[in-house]
Amino acid sequence: MDKALNTATRAIALAITGLQLYSVVLQPLPLHMHYILILGAICLLVFGRSLEARSPARLAMDLAWVAVTLAWLIYLTANHERYLMRIAFVDRPTQWDVVAGMALLATLLEATRRVAGMGLFVIAGIFVAYGFFGHLLPVSIGHSGMDMSRFVDVEVLSNNGIFGIPMGAVVSYIFYFILFATFLELSGGGQLFIDLAFALTGRTRGGPAKSAVIASGLMGSINGSAVANVVGTGTFTIPLMRRFGYKPHFSAAVEAASSTGGQLMPPIMGAAAFVMVELTGLDYVTILAGAAIPALLYYLSILFAVDLTAKKDGLRGIPKAELPDIRKGIFKRLHLLAPLVVLVGMMVNGSSLMMSAIYAFVTAIAASLITKETRIGPRSMLKGLEQSAYAIIVVAIPCATAGLIIGIIVQTGIGLKFTGFVLSLAEGSMLLSLLAVMVACIILGMGMPTVSAYIMVAILMAPALSQLGIYVLSIHLFILYFALLSFVTPPVALASYAAAALAKTDSTKTGLTAFKLTLPGFIVPFAFVYNPALVMNGAWYEIMLVTATSMLGVYALAGSVVGMHLRRSRGIERLAAFASAVMLIVPDLTTDIVGLAVFAGLLVLQSRRPEDAAEPRAKSEDTPRSKEGFQVAE
Numbered sequence: 002m003d004k005a006l007n008t009a010t011r012a013i014a015l016a017i018t019g020l021q022l023y024s025v026v027l028q029p030l031p032l033h034m035h036y037i038l039i040l041g042a043i044c045l046l047v048f049g050r051s052l053e054a055r056s057p058a059r060l061a062m063d064l065a066w067v068a069v070t071l072a073w074l075i076y077l078t079a080n081h082e083r084y085l086m087r088i089a090f091v092d093r094p095t096q097w098d099v100v101a102g103m104a105l106l107a108t109l110l111e112a113t114r115r116v117a118g119m120g121l122f123v124i125a126g127i128f129v130a131y132g133f134f135g136h137l138l139p140v141s142i143g144h145s146g147m148d149m150s151r152f153v154d155v156e157v158l159s160n161n162g163i164f165g166i167p168m169g170a171v172v173s174y175i176f177y178f179i180l181f182a183t184f185l186e187l188s189g190g191g192q193l194f195i196d197l198a199f200a201l202t203g204r205t206r207g208g209p210a211k212s213a214v215i216a217s218g219l220m221g222s223i224n225g226s227a228v229a230n231v232v233g234t235g236t237f238t239i240p241l242m243r244r245f246g247y248k249p250h251f252s253a254a255v256e257a258a259s260s261t262g263g264q265l266m267p268p269i270m271g272a273a274a275f276v277m278v279e280l281t282g283l284d285y286v287t288i289l290a291g292a293a294i295p296a297l298l299y300y301l302s303i304l305f306a307v308d309l310t311a312k313k314d315g316l317r318g319i320p321k322a323e324l325p326d327i328r329k330g331i332f333k334r335l336h337l338l339a340p341l342v343v344l345v346g347m348m349v350n351g352s353s354l355m356m357s358a359i360y361a362f363v364t365a366i367a368a369s370l371i372t373k374e375t376r377i378g379p380r381s382m383l384k385g386l387e388q389s390a391y392a393i394i395v396v397a398i399p400c401a402t403a404g405l406i407i408g409i410i411v412q413t414g415i416g417l418k419f420t421g422f423v424l425s426l427a428e429g430s431m432l433l434s435l436l437a438v439m440v441a442c443i444i445l446g447m448g449m450p451t452v453s454a455y456i457m458v459a460i461l462m463a464p465a466l467s468q469l470g471i472y473v474l475s476i477h478l479f480i481l482y483f484a485l486l487s488f489v490t491p492p493v494a495l496a497s498y499a500a501a502a503l504a505k506t507d508s509t510k511t512g513l514t515a516f517k518l519t520l521p522g523f524i525v526p527f528a529f530v531y532n533p534a535l536v537m538n539g540a541w542y543e544i545m546l547v548t549a550t551s552m553l554g555v556y557a558l559a560g561s562v563v564g565m566h567l568r569r570s571r572g573i574e575r576l577a578a579f580a581s582a583v584m585l586i587v588p589d590l591t592t593d594i595v596g597l598a599v600f601a602g603l604l605v606l607q608s609r610r611p612e613d614a615a616e617p618r619a620k621s622e623d624t625p626r627s628k629e630g631f632q633v634a635e
Contacts, residue, residue: 221263
């Protein structure tokens with residue numbers, strides 16, 4: 002039976018990918034029908050993969066969920082032409098439409114619980130309850146009410162609910178970027194990123210940690226999942242950092258912080274950037290350009306921290322003999338950069354996101370055929386098509402649930418009431434409004450996929466911030482930053498906990514260290530809200546000035562966290578460095594001058610002290626080596 006179930010789920014996964022490619026290459030399907038088919042197939046995958054190795058009771062329950070999913074999928078697909086012709090809110094749904102819609106709602110919520118966890122499940126349940134019973138609440142927070150017929154009309158039969166903007170982004174281009182990323186990884190693109198990172202920084206002071214930062218950032222930008230990236234690259238980078246002297250909790254924190262920031266890094270930025278295109282109305286190139294400087298500051302702060310830690314503890318780089326073989330490790334895979342060149346080039350030239358990803362996907366396959374080491378054979382091809390469908394699950398289910406919530410927010414008017422509540426609470430203060438949004442992002446992002454947290458906060462909070470006259474890209478990047486930083490912010494720092502498990506160290510200590518490493522990520526968003534020059538919205542000289550002062554600020558902040566600049570920093574010096582960092586990052590000429598004077602004085606003071614003695618840490622030789630010459634976890 003297990004073999005038959007495995008065959009069935011693989012067939013569904015291949016059907017999802019096949020349908021997506023069919024709609025691009027041969028004939029586009031009606032959008033509503035397309036969304037129904039994809040969501041239904043994904044729900045079948047979610048429940049079908051749970052059927053193996055179950056108790057009789059659990060098996061019966063999962064079979065029931067499969068049957069319910071098949072029922073509403075067949076019914077809605079069979080009636081899609083009628084849905085295309087009907088007039089929303091005029092032609093009332095039939096009784097069977099309501100039954101099918103409520104069945105879809107039930108399966109979606111259960112799939113959400115299994116895929117995204119209890120956090121998003123509970124939030125979605127609260128909004129659904131509000132939709133049905135909001136008329137029982139006081140007028141200030143209530144609404145006129147939604148019966149089941151109206152609920153199904155909004156959420157299922159129109160493109161404003163479950164099958165709205167978030168699901169449209171999944172079907173229209175997020176899937177194709179995941180397809181491209183999957184095949185790039187299959188061809189060895191991930192190993193190329195790791196090799197390039199070690200070739201660039203491996204021999205420098207603290208080289209293993211710097212290489213881990215670069216490699217994890219590059220991989221995180223493509224796979225779009227902080228936790229998955231920690232597990233994928235951390236099994237290699239964490240033992241390597243430990244071997245060359247970094248403490249276990251610090252090694253885990255570096256990996257967590259680096260993997261989390263990948264979704265902030267152009268050109269791909271994970272799935273959230275594609276949704277941002279829909280929500281902001283900005284083109285993708287504008288978003289990429291705006292995200293570039295903040296992402297640079299984020300990663301520079303981590304690189305500064307690991308460099309200063311290496312200086313403080315006397316840690317060395319990787320000996321030349323142990324670095325990847327340039328010819329074998331890089332040259333044989335260098336052609337795999339071609340798909341990224343095609344992707345970026347097409348987006349810059351104005352091609353659609355979908356076609357850019359499709360051409361990059363085709364280029365990745367063609368480039369893989371150049372050498373034997375990177376070649377993707379027929380069996381690997383099928384594996385890649387299947388893996389792409391499985392990978393889309395963790396994005397599609399939360400996006401469909403986010404669409405469900407958006408539909409309720411729009412129909413009940415709670416979004417406008419929430420906007421008024423935030424503005425009245427902050428009394429028109431931009432800083433208080435931003436702090437309220439920051440807290441909401443971190444709370445909603447705890448244990449929840451980034452895309453879901455970003456969409457919900459953007460729908461609820463972005464209108465309030467826009468009324469304060471803030472640049473639209475600054476608003477949405479601000480929300481994205483704090484939705485992401487929840488992955489390294491205690492008490493629910495999932496990326497930090499995953500890294501701590503790999504390093505076999507204390508998770509709380511790892512979470513606090515990762516939080517310190519990402520402190521610039523908590524300050525820079527406020528900076529680009531107050532001065533959008535940091536997101537490329539200003540004169541060129543203003544952009545250059547604010548970038549330069551912010552770079553100096555993150556260096557001062559990294560040294561404050563580590564306790565090291567030119568010399569080991571004393572308590573008062575660390576406080577002075579922190580104060581100067583904040584003043585340098587805050588985009589104001591007066592604070593820049595004061596911050597620069599304070600930091601320059603600190604450096605002069607340290608330069609006049611005797612040089613500190615740092616004892617190099619001995620490396621451990623009890624860790625096995627990989628085929629590339631590095632030591633890896635057992």
